[in-house]
Amino acid sequence: MTTTEYDVIVLGAGAAGENVADRAVQGGLTAVLVEDELVGGECSYWACMPSKTLLRSSHALRVAQSIPGAAEAVTGELDVAAVLARRDYMVNDWSDAGQVKWVDGAGISLVRGRGRITGPREVTVTAADGTTTVLAARHAVTIATGSDPLLPDIDGLREAAPWGSREATSVKSVPGSLAILGGGVVAAEMATAFVGFGSEVTLIARSGLLTGMEPFAGELVLDSLRERGATVLLNTTTTRVTRSADGVAIQLADGTTVVAEEILVATGRAPRTEDLGLDAIGLTPGEWLSTDDTLRVDGFDWLYAVGDVNRRALLTHQGKYQARAAGDVIVARATGATVFDAPWGTHVATADHDAVPQVTFTDPEVASVGLTSDAARKAGYDIRVVDYELGSLSGAYVHSDGYAGTARMVVDEDRKVVLGATFVGPDVGELLHSATIAIVGEVPLDRLWHAVPSYPTVSEVWLRLLEAYGRPTPVRSGAEESVAAG
Ligand SMILES: Cc1cc2nc3c(=O)[nH]c(=O)nc-3n(C[C@H](O)[C@H](O)[C@H](O)COP(=O)(O)OP(=O)(O)OC[C@H]3O[C@@H](n4cnc5c(N)ncnc54)[C@H](O)[C@@H]3O)c2cc1C
Numbered sequence: 088m089t090t091t092e093y094d095v096i097v098l099g100a101g102a103a104g105e106n107v108a109d110r111a112v113q114g115g116l117t118a119v120l121v122e123d124e125l126v127g128g129e130c131s132y133w134a135c136m137p138s139k140t141l142l143r144s145s146h147a148l149r150v151a152q153s154i155p156g157a158a159e160a161v162t163g164e165l166d167v168a169a170v171l172a173r174r175d176y177m178v179n180d181w182s183d184a185g186q187v188k189w190v191d192g193a194g195i196s197l198v199r200g201r202g203r204i205t206g207p208r209e210v211t212v213t214a215a216d217g218t219t220t221v222l223a224a225r226h227a228v229t230i231a232t233g234s235d236p237l238l239p240d241i242d243g244l245r246e247a248a249p250w251g252s253r254e255a256t257s258v259k260s261v262p263g264s265l266a267i268l269g270g271g272v273v274a275a276e277m278a279t280a281f282v283g284f285g286s287e288v289t290l291i292a293r294s295g296l297l298t299g300m301e302p303f304a305g306e307l308v309l310d311s312l313r314e315r316g317a318t319v320l321l322n323t324t325t326t327r328v329t330r331s332a333d334g335v336a337i338q339l340a341d342g343t344t345v346v347a348e349e350i351l352v353a354t355g356r357a358p359r360t361e362d363l364g365l366d367a368i369g370l371t372p373g374e375w376l377s378t379d380d381t382l383r384v385d386g387f388d389w390l391y392a393v394g395d396v397n398r399r400a401l402l403t404h405q406g407k408y409q410a411r412a413a414g415d416v417i418v419a420r421a422t423g424a425t426v427f428d429a430p431w432g433t434h435v436a437t438a439d440h441d442a443v444p445q446v447t448f449t450d451p452e453v454a455s456v457g458l459t460s461d462a463a464r465k466a467g468y469d470i471r472v473v474d475y476e477l478g479s480l481s482g483a484y485v486h487s488d489g490y491a492g493t494a495r496m497v498v499d500e501d502r503k504v505v506l507g508a509t510f511v512g513p514d515v516g517e518l519l520h521s522a523t524i525a526i527v528g529e530v531p532l533d534r535l536w537h538a539v540p541s542y543p544t545v546s547e548v549w550l551r552l553l554e555a556y557g558r559p560t561p562v563r564s565g566a567e568e569s570v571a572a573g
């Protein structure tokens with residue numbers, strides 16, 4: 088059997104894998120992507136893009152219904168068939184032809200099939216027809232195989248053939264009722280989407296809703312879901328699931344039973360490392376891959392892991408960020424160039440630790456970045472927390488009637504910089520990058536006073552937060568002294 092050599096082999100052509108290969112090729116190396124399903128991965132076909140499309144129309148309708156003038160013009164119901172058709176368009180009818188064209192244009196090779204590591208720097212790919220190809224990497228193998236839904240160990244659940252996130256986002260006909268197991272981002276977003284479609288939704292969470300975020304985020308989303316007709320059961324244990332001709336019966340620990348046409352399991356993710364041949368190189372199949380900040384797997388000088396599979400931050404934008412660092416550092420190491428691996432250097436994914444932005448597209452939206460107040464305290468920071476109600480802003484008045492929401496800024500009192508920010512309200516997602524820049528740039532609060540938000544926008548929340556905090560006493564600079572003296 089012949090072996091084909093590349094500088095870099097990337098296992099998995101999702102958002103993260105594509106970016107590693109692209110950076111490696113841009114740096115002058117050769118790279119091959121190995122993909123078993125669709126080039127573009129989960130985000131393009133079964134996660135971010137379809138889920139956000141399913142949420143968007145109902146959100147636009149609700150906003151229009153809350154603006155006099157527009158409300159009178161928008162008198163019909165949501166056209167669910169048109170929403171599903173737009174979703175099909177967004178996922179290109181689950182064809183990856185467009186992304187394959189991009190891969191070709193970027194000068195990246197593509198081998199279709201299931202890749203397994205069969206030795207140091209070696210990957211064997213088994214195609215759908217059973218033929219195998221052996222690839223050897225001169226410099227690096229990167230694992231970018233993503234994650235799958237995690238199925239909790241609940242009596243009868245597997246046999247009940249529950250939906251995972253893929254079945255929910257690729258839904259062809261909306262069930263009359265849907266039970267959702269889980270209280271995280273997928274559960275909250277899908278509950279929002281299916282309530283918008285008119286399904287009778289019951290969300291069953293083992294603990295709270297959106298628990299890793301500031302507490303008011305879960306509370307506001309909970310209020311909204313309930314107001315829109317969803318049943319939300321918190322701190323609730325599911326003991327047994329049974330499917331029959333009538334649908335799915337979900338028995339709860341308190342002795343009650345929820346019955347729904349379908350059940351969606353959204354209880355977290357598991358790494359796609361079970362069938363990768365990890366045992367051939369001394370790693371344990373089925374485990375997350377732990378890396379250093381250059382994304383190199385602990386204990387290896389040729390193996391990297393980016394995206395969901397390393398569990399650093401299960402988000403497309405963070406996976407792509409890691410991929411840019413990994414692709415560039417592979418090039419640097421291959422060519423003997425300087426490696427910049429100090430915190431915030433070119434070749435490290437420092438932001439994964441304390442500066443991860445996330446928008447949860449519920450109604451209201453939750454936009455958060457950096458440390459929550461709780462996480463900051465646990466990390467030992469001396470913090471001050473400043474809150475502001477968004478409804479009082481002129482920009483919120485103009486946005487829509489009844490605009491409500493909350494913002495929180497977490498300040499490091501020692502350095503007078505922002506450690507974390509959370510905005511909950513309609514369309515706050517577009518606000519988030521301002522907070523990310525403040526955190527990553529460690530912009531001092533007294534300088535933030537000079538970042539003037541436009542009137543009348545919801546971004547004026549920044550000014551209100553700063554005013555609520557109080558203007559820090561300036562450290563007198565030479566210029567100020569000469570003005571004072573003159
Ligand atoms: C419902 C849902 C909504 C989401 N919404 C958002 C969002 O709005 N914003 C956001 O930032 N994140 C969102 N996420 C998270 C986001 O989808 C993931 O973080 C992202 O897709 C991970 O990208 P990845 O490249 O690591 O993995 P993937 O996109 O999963 O790509 C991995 C690829 O590897 C391939 N593969 C696996 N094993 C092998 C093998 N042995 N051989 C060959 N190929 C293999 C797979 O077929 C796949 O194409 C969402 C997730 C879900 C479930």
Ligand SMILES: NC(=O)c1ccc[n+]([C@@H]2O[C@H](COP(=O)([O-])OP(=O)(O)OC[C@H]3O[C@@H](n4cnc5c(N)ncnc54)[C@H](O)[C@@H]3O)[C@@H](O)[C@H]2O)c1
Nearest residue numbers: 239268269270271272273274292293353354355401446447
């Ligand atoms: N908009 C976005 O950025 C977006 C959207 C969707 C998903 N994602 C990413 O995808 C990842 C996966 O999301 P997820 O929501 O599946 O996982 P998650 O880890 O965010 O949440 C899992 C939730 O399920 C609950 N749970 C666990 N076992 C349970 C059980 N037996 N019964 C009831 N509840 C149970 C947990 O308490 C938790 O609330 C997340 O890390 C997220 O970052 C991002």
